[in-house]
Amino acid sequence: MANQNLGNAKTAKNDEFYTQFSDVEKEMNAYLEYDENVFRDKIILLPCDDPEWSNFTKYFAQNFKKLGLKKLISTSYAPNSKPVDFDLQPSLFEQESPQFDKDKSFQNGRIFILDSDTNGDGKTDVQDLTWDYLEGDGDFRSEELKALRDQSDFIITNPPFSLFREFLAWVAEVNKKFVLIGNKNAITYKEAFPLIMRNEMWIGSTPMSQDILFRVPDKMATELVENGKEGSKWRRVDGTVFARSSSIWFTSLDHGRRHQPLSLMTENDNIKFSKHKEIKGVGYKKFDNYDAIEIPFTDAIPSDYPGLMGVPISFLSKYNPDQFEILGTSDNGLVDDAFKTTPGLSQKFVDDYYAAGGKGAYQAGNPTAGIYEKGIARMVYKRH
Numbered sequence: 001m002a003n004q005n006l007g008n009a010k011t012a013k014n015d016e017f018y019t020q021f022s023d024v025e026k027e028m029n030a031y032l033e034y035d036e037n038v039f040r041d042k043i044i045l046l047p048c049d050d051p052e053w054s055n056f057t058k059y060f061a062q063n064f065k066k067l068g069l070k071k072l073i074s075t076s077y078a079p080n081s082k083p084v085d086f087d088l089q090p091s092l093f094e095q096e097s098p099q100f101d102k103d104k105s106f107q108n109g110r111i112f113i114l115d116s117d118t119n120g121d122g123k124t125d126v127q128d129l130t131w132d133y134l135e136g137d138g139d140f141r142s143e144e145l146k147a148l149r150d151q152s153d154f155i156i157t158n159p160p161f162s163l164f165r166e167f168l169a170w171v172a173e174v175n176k177k178f179v180l181i182g183n184k185n186a187i188t189y190k191e192a193f194p195l196i197m198r199n200e201m202w203i204g205s206t207p208m209s210q211d212i213l214f215r216v217p218d219k220m221a222t223e224l225v226e227n228g229k230e231g232s233k234w235r236r237v238d239g240t241v242f243a244r245s246s247s248i249w250f251t252s253l254d255h256g257r258r259h260q261p262l263s264l265m266t267e268n269d270n271i272k273f274s275k276h277k278e279i280k281g282v283g284y285k286k287f288d289n290y291d292a293i294e295i296p297f298t299d300a301i302p303s304d305y306p307g308l309m310g311v312p313i314s315f316l317s318k319y320n321p322d323q324f325e326i327l328g329t330s331d332n333g334l335v336d337d338a339f340k341t342t343p344g345l346s347q348k349f350v351d352d353y354y355a356a357g358g359k360g361a362y363q364a365g366n367p368t369a370g371i372y373e374k375g376i377a378r379m380v381y382k383r384h
Contacts, residue, residue: 027249032067034254041068042069042070046156047159060114065123108133155177168191177253179251181250188382214243216242221241270300285373287371288372289367293309301315330382345364345367350363352372353378360379
């Protein structure tokens with residue numbers, strides 16, 4: 001039920017997943033360690049946020065001077081564009097502001113701007129944020145938000161789960177630098193993987209193996225607790241319920257971990273000493289439909305193999321563009337032109353797969369990677 005609730009939340013546009021301040025700070029620090037001036041004199045747009053609650057807004061506002069920002073822009077969706085059963089009400093901060101408008105409070109999005117010392121205390125920080133209502137509901141696809149996008153240098157946010165594909169395309173359309181949070185499976189989206197292949201996007205500094213914990217509305221937190229045991233999809237920290245998600249950071253900003261060489265053994269040493277039973281004393285198998293060897297674990301990549309290799313999705317967390325070249329993905333046939341000669345799955349393989357009790361809809365020519373293990377045909381989960 002917990003899995004189903006999270007899935008239903010995404011399709012119902014229940015996208016109120018709030019990133020923790022510590023996670024934002026840790027990720028941004030990785031980019032600053034690589035280039036301390038990465039944000040200097042830049043305009044940062046934080047769309048799809050709730051500026052009053054967003055830890056993205058709080059982080060960049062608190063560190064405005066330290067980062068040397070030129071301008072910070074943060075926008076939110078109108079409450080009426082969110083699920084009505086959240087019973088969202090104007091905050092005390094909004095109601096006590098001179099520009100408060102009861103109708104606009106529900107119908108219009110909001111915009112917060114920070115670019116100067118507005119209160120005259122000699123520093124520019126979170127206390128100097130000014131706000132107003134947007135003309136529209138704050139949808140990133142509106143002309144109003146496109147104009148803000150076009151004037152910005154960086155786009156940084158946790159976009160709606162249900163709209164990640166469209167949001168990434170919206171960012172890439174104008175070739176802006178970005179830092180986004182998305183589901184791990186988004187790696188293989190047709191809007192995403194070509195960017196990874198072309199080295200225009202990569203995984204952020206936070207390891208893929210580290211789940212991100214999100215604050216969620218009280219109603220959703222209650223549903224998670226009622227419908228599933230702690231661990232799989234939620235966790236309680238200091239009395240607060242956090243939703244767990246297999247989400248990762250996607251970025252076009254460089255960081256040092258991206259250039260750390262991956263230490264590997266030779267092919268012969270892997271066969272002799274690998275800790276994985278799939279490799280030790282066995283060697284490497286070839287795919288039925290790709291002229292490449294199967295690499296079931298990233299640390300089992302042979303350092304001296306000259307040909308093509310199919311590696312797991314987790315490899316991208318350790319991908320060093322100075323050490324490897326990504327040619328494609330088996331999941332949807334998005335491959336480099338030089339590698340498009342693959343015939344796809346053979347009819348014999350498909351027949352053997354179903355004869356062994358395989359499930360799913362596969363046919364000859366399918367690009368999904370297939371392999372024989374101990375004479376049994378099986379599909380391999382997403383190889384790159």
